[in-house]
Amino acid sequence: MTVSSFTAKVASRALPSKTKGERALQKGQQTKQLIVNAALGLAEQIGLEGLSIGALAEVTRMSKSGVFAHFGSREELQISVVREYYQLFSDEVFFPAMNAPRGLPRLRALFANWMKRVAVEIQSGCIFISGAVEFDDRPGPVRDALASSVQTWLNAVHRAVLQARDEGHLLPGADAYQMVFEIHGLILALHYEARFLKNPGAIERANTGFENILRCYGRPSSQPSAIGSKA
Amino acid sequence: MTVSSFTAKVASRALPSKTKGERALQKGQQTKQLIVNAALGLAEQIGLEGLSIGALAEVTRMSKSGVFAHFGSREELQISVVREYYQLFSDEVFFPAMNAPRGLPRLRALFANWMKRVAVEIQSGCIFISGAVEFDDRPGPVRDALASSVQTWLNAVHRAVLQARDEGHLLPGADAYQMVFEIHGLILALHYEARFLKNPGAIERANTGFENILRCYGRPSSQPSAIGSKA
Numbered sequence: 001m002t003v004s005s006f007t008a009k010v011a012s013r014a015l016p017s018k019t020k021g022e023r024a025l026q027k028g029q030q031t032k033q034l035i036v037n038a039a040l041g042l043a044e045q046i047g048l049e050g051l052s053i054g055a056l057a058e059v060t061r062m063s064k065s066g067v068f069a070h071f072g073s074r075e076e077l078q079i080s081v082v083r084e085y086y087q088l089f090s091d092e093v094f095f096p097a098m099n100a101p102r103g104l105p106r107l108r109a110l111f112a113n114w115m116k117r118v119a120v121e122i123q124s125g126c127i128f129i130s131g132a133v134e135f136d137d138r139p140g141p142v143r144d145a146l147a148s149s150v151q152t153w154l155n156a157v158h159r160a161v162l163q164a165r166d167e168g169h170l171l172p173g174a175d176a177y178q179m180v181f182e183i184h185g186l187i188l189a190l191h192y193e194a195r196f197l198k199n200p201g202a203i204e205r206a207n208t209g210f211e212n213i214l215r216c217y218g219r220p221s222s223q224p225s226a227i228g229s230k231a
Numbered sequence: 232m233t234v235s236s237f238t239a240k241v242a243s244r245a246l247p248s249k250t251k252g253e254r255a256l257q258k259g260q261q262t263k264q265l266i267v268n269a270a271l272g273l274a275e276q277i278g279l280e281g282l283s284i285g286a287l288a289e290v291t292r293m294s295k296s297g298v299f300a301h302f303g304s305r306e307e308l309q310i311s312v313v314r315e316y317y318q319l320f321s322d323e324v325f326f327p328a329m330n331a332p333r334g335l336p337r338l339r340a341l342f343a344n345w346m347k348r349v350a351v352e353i354q355s356g357c358i359f360i361s362g363a364v365e366f367d368d369r370p371g372p373v374r375d376a377l378a379s380s381v382q383t384w385l386n387a388v389h390r391a392v393l394q395a396r397d398e399g400h401l402l403p404g405a406d407a408y409q410m411v412f413e414i415h416g417l418i419l420a421l422h423y424e425a426r427f428l429k430n431p432g433a434i435e436r437a438n439t440g441f442e443n444i445l446r447c448y449g450r451p452s453s454q455p456s457a458i459g460s461k462a
Binding site: 187195 | 363365406415416417419427432433437
């Protein structure tokens with residue numbers, strides 16, 4: 001069964017009461033979604049710059065013109081992948097953390113979910129990190145989409161830090177931008193040292209680093225005692 | 232004047248007493264060095280993977296066969312670039328710091344020199360960072376050369392941390408691997424946020440982060456009082 005016939009089957013099964021026009025539209029949207037999913041998987045492995053209509057046609061077993069019909073250009077495809085990843089990231093990392101109480105519990109949940117995501121990406125790669133290297137000196141809409149996705153996420157972490165400070169869980173003088181910068185550094189070091197250097201213990205170090213940051217900016221009563229003593 | 236005639240001129244001027252054979256050898260070495268320098272400049276901009284004999288021939292205004300005569304393969308060229316960068320990094324960052332007294336002064340000097348290097352690379356790019364993304368899932372000698380260069384450098388920072396602990400400048404229980412991980416994170420966050428996101432203030436945040444780490448692992452008497460209070 002081809003990818004498109006599979007899509008058509010799913011579409012027709014899911015909504016049998018639609019009109020012919022509605023079904024065609026839905027089929028188109030689902031096929032597009034299927035292509036974007038495949039493109040995201042490919043981009044995580046070979047980078048956004050490695051994406052091409054041809055490679056995607058091969059992966060999805062569609063014709064090049066079939067893939068091209070859904071994305072007017074390679075750039076549009078890349079932007080769709082960035083948006084898809086951002087959606088996935090939000091669903092896995094951001095939204096579940098919103099169930100935690102405002103303040104330190106929510107900040108902890110955001111970091112814990114972020115860590116879970118990065119742990120998966122030690123194997124697969126992460127387009128927020130590889131994309132930053134690919135597009136750091138290439139202005140244009142792909143770079144803009146990527147940078148604004150990352151910045152939106154960092155702003156969410158910043159907001160959580162401010163709330164934790166407002167709730168009195170952090171020192172009144174805690175610099176929220178500074179904290180977010182340091183937390184971001186832990187995530188980047190984890191990805192670098194675990195994925196590239198293959199150093200063991202990077203996940204534990206990122207977690208310990210987070211506790212050290214909370215201790216640095218936290219009220220004395222909320223501070224744990226140890227900072228590690230391995231070597 | 233072509234690049235190679237310039238090289239020949241420099242070579243003949245510098246050592247007029249050499250024999251013909253020695254001069255030819257020296258000329259060859261200097262031409263190779265010139266190509267490696269050009270390759271490093273190119274790799275910082277477009278990545279190690281972007282390097283090709285053809286692109287280098289264009290930049291150095293040599294023939295492809297002329298460039299190829301010095302590097303048997305593209306891989307050998309990439310490895311030469313990694314070694315050249317490592318040498319440059321050592322000369323700028325590592326060796327000058329060895330003049331500082333053992334312990335905290337030397338650790339501070341290593342970090343300060345590292346920061347100077349990264350500040351330059353906010354404009355140019357850094358092959359220790361872009362190379363990690365390019366080669367994180369490509370086993371082989373280029374990846375090995377890159378990873379072992381980075382690891383050698385991180386080991387040097389680790390040694391400086393151990394010495395600072397031995398000198399009593401850090402808490403006896405300070406985890407040196409943990410500290411190096413956190414410091415590495417600051418450098419990666421600086422590069423990411425300044426180069427890709429173009430966020431202002433990243434250099435100051437990396438410096439503040441380093442002081443926070445020293446405060447976290449330092450003896451109480453050596454701790455400054457503020458942790459920042461901007462937002």
